[in-house]
Amino acid sequence: MIRINRLAFAAFASPDTEQLADYYAQVIGLSETSRARGTIHLASPLGETCVLLSHGDATACQALAFETSAETPLCDLAKWLDGHGIASELRSDPHPDIAAVLAFRDYNGTGIELFNAAPPPALVPPTPAISPLKLGHAAFYVNEIHEAVNFYRNILGFRIADWMEDFFVFLRCGPDHHTCNFIAAPRQGMHHMAFELRDWAHLQTACDWLSRSGYKLTWGPGRHGIGHNIFTYHRNPQGQIVELFTELDTMSNEELGYYDPRPWHRDRPQRPKVWSAKDAVNLWGDGPPPGHRD
Template identity: 45%
Template sequence: MVQVAKIGHAGFKTPDVEAMLAYYTEILGFTLTERGSDGAVYLSCAVDHHTIILYPSTESGHNHFAFQIDSSQTLKQAAKQLRDAGIQVEQKTDAQPGIPELLEFCDPEGHTLQLYSTIQQVSHGFRETAIVPEKLGHVAMYVHDVHKCVDFYQNMLGFRVSDWLEDSFVFMRCNQDHHTMNFLQSKQQKMFHIAFQLRDWAHIQTACDFLVRHNITPLWGPVRHGIGHNIATYHKDPDKNIVELFTEIDIMLNEVGYFEPRPWHEDFPQRPKVWKDTPQAVAHWGGLPPKELME
């Protein structure tokens, strides 16, 4: 089984690269690291060469998601394990600046995934202006078959289930963070939202003020979720992709099987479970999501 260590980057198609570039650099505070000969733009928020890739296109939406594998495995070993399971894998060299080699394949919903073992490190660190997240935290997807996704990400990529909301919404982790990938049963097949981690509650507050000063109205939040217990706020980027900014997400103590205890937990200890579909599961405080968020 492949063991994913973290979510590395996300690629987006966009009909207006410059508008999205301005959003990621002037609002979120990413750093432009490179422009490709094909017009693609590579942006970093910390030490990896890129966290976001913007591809010129006539369409908008996600293009792919990429994961860095655990250092105990090689990319060759990962490719063999996937192929032995009947998955078609394409091995690419120098397909992206900063990543010498990667694997590309699709999940059961047809979404393109990439795996890599190494990526170039950049030395610029964190900027001092704009919002400046700490990292790319997670991605949530609308899918046709949530159970097939759980089986694939669990048995092929080493993810583990953190929590369920009834039988239709699952939160999966690849490391200690409560969730890296979320899958929501739906008639649609598309990204629900992408999420970036901020330092703390004060950072959420200043981020909301910053968004409003730049004429970006939050869709929802701040709110403290029940599942995962993260404090979050949601808004849309120029292409109408939903972006979550969050902090204080639950941390799994994998050795003992429960989440690091915190005062706002319902259970002591707080273990992975199936939550009932109640307002408390969605939000401890901050209200329920507007319809616009769930379109």
């Protein structure tokens, strides 16, 4: 089994990369660190690359990149994948400051890139924009949700964080409650991506910045039951749903099997479970508006 340390970045195709690059810089507060081989690299204020943009016919998430344990060389991971019938490709110098990646596709057809060592954080200038801590997670539609779960658990070593009934699953690869989510649906592709903010005050100022920048919230603020994160959602200029969140549950001790206690938990201790949709979506108010799951 592959050991994943963290989600590093997501790669997107777009027919107008300049429009998206401007949004991520001026609204979200990422900084452009390089343009290499037709790809725009954008980093968080902490200096970690979290979004890649390249030209494509339609706006879509093409790949997720994960940092893996440096104890296992990528060539060994390639052999392990081959033994499980998964074709992969070792690529040299695919991105600035990353010497090699192992590339393959997940059950849903999304590209996966694994690399051993995190590049040193880049120096990025301060920005008055939202300035998230990191790319937190991404959610996808899948035709066969249990096939997706089996792939991420058995191949990539993810753990089940929670279920919403039988149609929405949350998976984690580290202490954060979830890194990848999957929604059973007759379609495929990304549902939303999410950036983590420092705290509730940061989320409040982010809402003001979105409004001044011409972006209206489509849902929130609220507090999800699953993960207990305070959330807002809006759409970027090419229609993708973007979540800004804070106070996400964490499990710092896997052996205990429950999430680190928080005052707002209603289960004590808060263990992974199957939630009803009514309790899962928003402890503060209404569920998602029409079109949120489209």
